Amino acid sequence: xxxxxxxxxxxxxxxxxxxxxxxxxxxxxxxxxxxxxxxxxxxxxxxxxxxxxxxxxxxxxxxxxxxxxxxxxxxxxxxxxxxxxxxxxxxxxxxxxxxxxxxxxxxxxxxxxxxxxxxxxxxxxxxxxxxxxxxxxxxxxxxxxxxxxxxxxxxxxxxxxxxxxxxxxxxxxxxxxxxxxxxxxxxxxxxxxxxxxxxxxxxxxxxxxxxxxxxxxxxxxxxxxxxxxxxxxxxxxxxxxx
Amino acid sequence: xxxxxxxxxxxxxxxxxxxxxxxxxxxxxxxxxxxxxxxxxxxxxxxxxxxxxxxxxxxxxxxxxxxxxxxxxxxxxxxxxxxxxxxxxxxxxxxxxxxxxxxxxxxxxxxxxxxxxxxxxxxxxxxxxxxxxxxxxxxxxxxxxxxxxxxxxxxxxxxxxxxxxxxxxxxxxxxxxxxxxxxxxxxxxxxxxxxxxxxxxxxxxxxxxxxxxxxxxxxxxxxxxxxxxxxxxxxxxxxxxxxxxxxxxxxxxxx
Numbered sequence: 001x002x003x004x005x006x007x008x009x010x011x012x013x014x015x016x017x018x019x020x021x022x023x024x025x026x027x028x029x030x031x032x033x034x035x036x037x038x039x040x041x042x043x044x045x046x047x048x049x050x051x052x053x054x055x056x057x058x059x060x061x062x063x064x065x066x067x068x069x070x071x072x073x074x075x076x077x078x079x080x081x082x083x084x085x086x087x088x089x090x091x092x093x094x095x096x097x098x099x100x101x102x103x104x105x106x107x108x109x110x111x112x113x114x115x116x117x118x119x120x121x122x123x124x125x126x127x128x129x130x131x132x133x134x135x136x137x138x139x140x141x142x143x144x145x146x147x148x149x150x151x152x153x154x155x156x157x158x159x160x161x162x163x164x165x166x167x168x169x170x171x172x173x174x175x176x177x178x179x180x181x182x183x184x185x186x187x188x189x190x191x192x193x194x195x196x197x198x199x200x201x202x203x204x205x206x207x208x209x210x211x212x213x214x215x216x217x218x219x220x221x222x223x224x225x226x227x228x229x230x231x232x233x234x235x236x237x238x239x240x241x242x
Numbered sequence: 243x244x245x246x247x248x249x250x251x252x253x254x255x256x257x258x259x260x261x262x263x264x265x266x267x268x269x270x271x272x273x274x275x276x277x278x279x280x281x282x283x284x285x286x287x288x289x290x291x292x293x294x295x296x297x298x299x300x301x302x303x304x305x306x307x308x309x310x311x312x313x314x315x316x317x318x319x320x321x322x323x324x325x326x327x328x329x330x331x332x333x334x335x336x337x338x339x340x341x342x343x344x345x346x347x348x349x350x351x352x353x354x355x356x357x358x359x360x361x362x363x364x365x366x367x368x369x370x371x372x373x374x375x376x377x378x379x380x381x382x383x384x385x386x387x388x389x390x391x392x393x394x395x396x397x398x399x400x401x402x403x404x405x406x407x408x409x410x411x412x413x414x415x416x417x418x419x420x421x422x423x424x425x426x427x428x429x430x431x432x433x434x435x436x437x438x439x440x441x442x443x444x445x446x447x448x449x450x451x452x453x454x455x456x457x458x459x460x461x462x463x464x465x466x467x468x469x470x471x472x473x474x475x476x477x478x479x480x481x482x483x484x485x486x487x488x489x490x491x492x493x494x495x496x497x
Contacts, residue, residue, distance in 0.1 A: 051369070051372065051373060074375065077374075077375045084370055088365060088369065089370075090367055090370070091362075091367070101374050101376070102374050102375060159373075
C-alpha cells in the first residue's frame with residue numbers, strides 16, 4: 001500500500017543548529033504513527049514543516065504521492081485536523097464557535113452549532129460548555145474542546161501535538177482513550193508527537209524515534225519494548241546517562 | 243578598528259532598514275488588497291473607533307481649551323487676541339486633532355492589537371488558523387487595517403469639533419468672547435481643505451497604528467517577554483511613524 005503522507009530527506013536548520021537532517025517517514029492510510037524523541041529533537045519542527053508553517057531547507061513532503069506545494073496544501077488542509085499542545089482555542093470565540101470554525105464558512109450558524117454540540121458530546125463535554133469562552137475551561141476541558149475542533153469536519157488526517165502534556169494521569173488516560181477511539185471509528189490517519197510513553201503504548205500502531213535530526217528506529221509497540229537501539233532503549237525506560 | 247568598519251556597519255544598517263521597509267510594505271499591500279470579513283471588520287470598527295472615542299474626545303477637549311488660553315495670552319502681546327477662535331479651529335483641524343488623536347489611538351490600539359495578535363502567535367492560535375484553512379493575514383490583519391483607516395478620520399473629525407468646543411468654553415467663560423463672536427471667528431477663517439487635510443492625515447495615521455500593531459504582533463517572539471517587546475515596539479513605531487508622516491504630509495499639503 002502506498003503511503004498517504006510521506007517526508008523524504010527533510011532538513012531544517014535554525015542558524016547553526018541543524019534540527020532535522022534528512023527525515024524519511026511514511027504513514028499509511030488509517031495508520032496511527034507516533035513520533036517520539038527527547039525535547040528539542042525536532043518533533044514539532046517536523047510537524048510544522050509538513051503543515052507549511054516552517055519552510056524546509058531541503059527535502060519534500062508528499063501527500064497521496066504528490067509533493068505538497070501551495071496549491072495542494074490547501075486541499076490537504078481541507079481534510080486535516082490538529083490538536084495543539086495547548087489546545088490553541090481562539091480566545092475571542094465561544095467553545096462552539098471554535099469547534100465549528102471551519103463549518104461556519106460553508107454551513108449556517110444553526111447547523112454548524114448543532115454539529116459542534118454533537119462533536120463536543122463525542123469528547124465528553126455537555127451542551128452547557130458550548131457558550132463558554134475558552135478562558136472558563138480547565139486544561140483537560142480545553143484539550144477535549146480542541147479535540148472536538150480537530151474532528152469537527154471529519155478529517156482524513158489528524159495530528160496530535162503532545163496531547164497529554166500538562167494533564168493529570170486520569171485526564172491523560174481519557175484523552176488517550178478518546179484519540180484511540182476516534183482514530184479507530186473514523187479510519188483517519190493519525191500522527192502523534194509525544195514523549196509520554198503511556199500515550200505511545202495506548203495509541204500507536206507504529207512508533208518512530210527521532211534523534212540527532214533523523215529517524216533512528218521505527219516499528220510496532222511490541223518491537224519497541226524489545227528493541228536494543230540505545231537511544232530508544234534509554235528513552236522508553238527513562239535512563240539518563242551523564 | 244579599521245576605517246571600513248563604521249562604513250560597513252552603516253551599510254548593513256541601511257540594508258537592514260530597507261529590507262524591513264520592503265517587508266512591511268508587502269505585508270500592508272497584501273492585507274489591503276483583500277476585503278475584510280464583515281463580522282470581524284465591524285468588531286474592529288467598534289474596538290478601534292467607538293471605544294477610542296472617550297480618550298480622543300477628552301484629549302481634544304483639554305487641548306482645545308489649553309490652546310485657547312495660550313493663544314489669548316500670546317495674542318495679547320501684539321493686540322491680536324481676537325484671532326483665538328480662528329487659531330484654535332485651524333490648529334485643531336490641521337494639526338492637533340489628527341496628531342493627538344492619532345497618538346491616543348496609537349497608545350490604546352497599537353498596543354492592544356500587538357498584545358492580542360502576539361498572544362495568539364505564542365499560544366499557537368495563528369498556527370491553528372492555518373490548519374483550519376484560514377489565512378491569518380486575511381482573518382486578523384485585513385479587518386484591523388481597514389477598520390483603522392475608516393475609524394481614525396471619523397475620530398479626528400469628532401475630536402476637531404470637541405476641541406473647538408473646548409476653546410469655545412474657555413473663550414466664552416473666561417476670555418470675554420460672546421458665544422456668537424467665538425463661533426463666527428471659528429468659522430470665518432476655517433477652509434474646507436483645513437478639515438479635509440486633517441481627515442486624510444487621520445486615515446494615514448490609522449493605517450500606521452494598525453499596521454504597527456499587526457506587524458509586531460505577527461512577528462512577536464516567544465513567551466510573555468516576546469509579547470511585551472512586541473507591544474512596546476508597536477507603540478513606539480506607531481508614534482514615531484505618526485510624527486514622520488505628519489511632517490511629510492504637512493509639507494505636501496501646505497509646503
